[in-house]
Amino acid sequence: MSDLSELYQQVILEHNKTPRNFKKLELFTHDADGYNPLCGDHYHVWLKLDGETITDIGFQGSGCAISKSSASMMTASVKGHTVKEAKELFEKFHSVIMTKIGDALPEETIEELGSLGALAGVREFPARIKCASLAWHALNAALSNSQTTISTESEKN
């Protein structure tokens, strides 16, 4: 266990190299920053909600392969889904990466996670768990903010 190939799976390397939704949204309803001051990883997440549905999502910033691929897979997983579904997915993802080394992973949950399940290997690398969850915390923060009208960057400034 705790082999490097467990951590750097092909799907993770691929998302790192070609991140999905790696863009700033011109029109968005929610956004938030995700920053880890200890390592310097920094992402911004933008969301566009139509009612309860996430109709568009984008992220930008810089960080390691784990944080970037996790952010990329996150955006691909929640786009087109409801806020409730996104929050449930975060709970599942979080429970998987926080499963203690040695404890059995909930196989069903990993299947439900789809490609995100590839990040389950991060639990064997305690120093890197925060990398995998960084963008998710930004998504959570964005969804929790009360801003409801669509704003653009220029209007915000």
Add this chain to the structure above:
Amino acid sequence: MHGKPLVYLDNAATTQKPEAVLKVQDVYYRQQNANIHRGVHQLSEIATFEYEKARGKVKNFINAADVKEVLFTSGTTAGINLVASSFGRTFLKAGDEVIISAMEHHSNIVPWQLICEERGALLRVIPMNDNGELLMDEFERMLSPRTKFVSIVYISNSLGTVNPVSRIIAAAHAVGAKVLVDGAQAVAHTKVDVRAMDCDFFAFSGHKLFGPTGIGILYGKQELLDAMRPYQGGGDMIRSVTFEKTTFNDLPYKFEAGTPNIVGGIGLGAAIDYVNTIGLGAVSAYEQELLAYGTAELSAVRGLRIIGTAANKAGVISFVLDHAHPHDIGTILDREGIAIRTGHHCTQPVMQRFGIPATARASISLYNRADEFDSLVRGLQKVQEIFG
């Protein structure tokens, strides 16, 4: 580590500890443990003697004029905070200026920001060039009678640059400013003589010099320490206390409130003995050879760029690699048994200056060998296999 022999290249973070340092700490706790400067019993006298003997070793190690000028602290950070707070509250006024450099560790930035804000003083920063060398002309232009203090790192922890501290000190003194030298990365690699350098303060940590964590030294010129108000109040730093008036103890105890890290001080003394038996001249020459070898080996790695290419460098090689983030480099090397540091190294302004979020850093000590750089290069080839 992970079934591989350890290659420890994170010496700028902390050094490994020699047997002699472990032994004196064990002996202290088993046979000499007592509080110091207080008891009339023999055990307290022994503990006091051992602790003060260590202070004497530090005095000789840095060539201070008197043990009164050698203060035990918890580390470099504590020493800088002591000077910023105590010198600042005694001497800094609104409109005065304090100068630091663009390559300071956060511990030599934040204490000065805090005291400058409190006293209404202005904090100025010496810029550097793309090699990571200070622009000395800019510095000399910044100096004026308003300059009250210059606080400067001797050897940069993230770039490896060795700064021309003697020239900086002479220029600062010419306008009447006092100078602190942050020697955290210097003491294990080069001979320090505080009187030849003529710095007013010099701070370093024991754990980067093969000693225990939680112990450090602040050297200060006696006339300045005498004039400065105390930093912390408590036991050991007083002569007499009534509720109306307290008189303070003599140096160095005036700045040493509370029971200190006794075993740490004794351990640091043993670490200094260890370094002295090898000799810092030999250490410095050996490390320069290693640095040249490591720099050449790493420069040959495809897609690798060294950050910090000053003409005068010590054993720190910071680098970035195309297509692989420093944290991923660190994790992959760790699985090869290679310990390096990754991140911003508590020097975020340096990272901003070079337009990078982080670096990977290999830093050497006297016990490293050239073949460990060969292992590092093989590890980096593994990184490139994964990241392509």
